[in-house]
């Protein structure tokens with residue numbers, strides 16, 4: 001029976017020849033992780049399950065990224081629960097502050113997630129890893145505890161919709177703009193329970209960093225997973241990092257899709273998602289005059305080296321507007337180091353930006369850049385819900401790193417063209 | 427399994443950030459989380475919800491983060507059940523895993539007003555409006571979810587699996 005990429009991976013992990021959408025399957029899990037917020041609950045549920053050991057210590061990770069360095073006593077207490085558990089179970093893959101970065105970026109860099117994997121994480125943006133051709137999905141802490149205990153998880157096989165990108169991207173248009181455009185079209189529940197498979201010749205033009213931002217935001221359309229067939233570029237990215245052997249799956253040419261939607265990307269402009277939904281998408285040029293108090297470049301969606309390069313291209317020789325603040329947070333220590341070597345950190349600091357250690361930062365409004373009542377932030381993150389980054393009357397615009405950097409310079413929402421010359425063809 | 431309670435009506439796409447803002451994710455205590463439940467949506471809503479009440483919402487309830495603190499906070503308020511047109515995927519799983527009853531019933535969302543008394547039957551998905559006398563047919567609980575609830579949520583499911591009892595999934599369940 002012909003199957004999609006997602007169906008093939010799930011069938012292989014359920015040890016069955018074929019699956020179809022709607023089937024419930026009990027799948028082997030290749031890797032499972034939790035972060036500092038979701039781990040304590042997972043540990044609590046794991047204990048209730050009466051299990052002595054995790055199914056395989058080599059296939060479990062804990063990554064501290066949300067409230068580290070600990071922001072207060074309460075968050076320190078929460079982290080202590082996980083630190084104690086890691087010590088008691090002698091778990092090898094534990095990332096505490098200093099060695100840690102944002103889980104979705106770090107775990108891929110570290111070679112824990114590979115093509116053909118079933119990869120689950122107690123964090124909704126786990127779907128990030130689909131860019132490597134893995135089935136990756138976010139779960140709650142209890143499901144994660146079950147995966148830690150059994151090395152298996154029950155899953156409903158999702159229907160797949162295929163999104164095909166054609167044409168050539170214009171300057172300043174990135175993977176982030178593609179995924180926001182789709183979410184704007186289909187809505188924040190347009191892919192609910194489903195798989196989003198991304199394909200087409202325009203996808204091949206995108207760097208791996210841009211591809212990750214696309215699969216990362218599949219959850220913003222309600223999807224279970226976002227996925228791409230690994231091409232040569234993806235496999236080259238994986239090869240030096242892989243910690244285990246892996247299998248490359250591809251969708252059958254006659255696989256059945258719930259829908260196929262084709263996008264001609266040549267006409268797209270950089271977009272923003274306006275408050276309070278990632279589905280309120282329009283070209284930045286049509287967003288009107290919006291004064292901006294804070295800009296944030298970072299997160300699992302857009303805190304990678306390509307994002308920092310794009311931001312630096314805009315910021316070089318400019319200063320952050322005197323009534324605006326700019327925060328830059330490289331998503332992992334490796335990215336931070338590379339940004340240092342390339343002189344990007346210098347550019348940010350010369351411009352007057354604050355550069356901080358690799359964490360989620362202000363993305364969830366808990367610390368490091370919380371917004372006051374009425375404040376506006378242009379952020380490269382993935383969510384702009386009410387209260388997401390601070391006061392319930394603060395407002396967040398989601399955009400790519402070039403747009404966020406331009407807004408920082410001009411103190412208002414702007415197209416990067418207004419600040420810097422367009423980048424040449426890659 | 428039938429539940430009775432007073433309805434509180436919410437809109438579409440209620441996200442986990444407004445159910446429990448991330449700034450409070452420094453505890454897992456249900457009572458503590460309940461104090462801030464829905465705070466950014468309506469600062470006084472949590473004080474108006476009494477134990478046994480029912481939340482009625484639109485599409486995609488629980489969109490966003492995977493935080494299990496969201497269903498824990500709602501349970502902490504004593505909410506008996508959530509009736510919505512649809513639920514976001516991760517929230518759906520979390521609610522079952524934690525034993526927070528949820529029912530998909532689009533008609534209830536159309537007809538129910540704040541303060542109506544409802545009787546919700548989890549298995550059949552039927553919602554009876556005791557204030558107006560209407561009955562709305564919702565989606566019956568899928569067979570596998572029924573077994574999961576029967577096994578005592580995910581903790582019971584894992585225990586049973588480890589003891590070799592059959593709670594396995596079946597095709598098309």
Ligand code: SF4
Pocket residue numbers: 065066102103104123125299300301359360363364381382
């Ligand atoms: S960067 Fe933001 S979206 Fe990504 S894992 Fe951290 S809090 Fe979640």
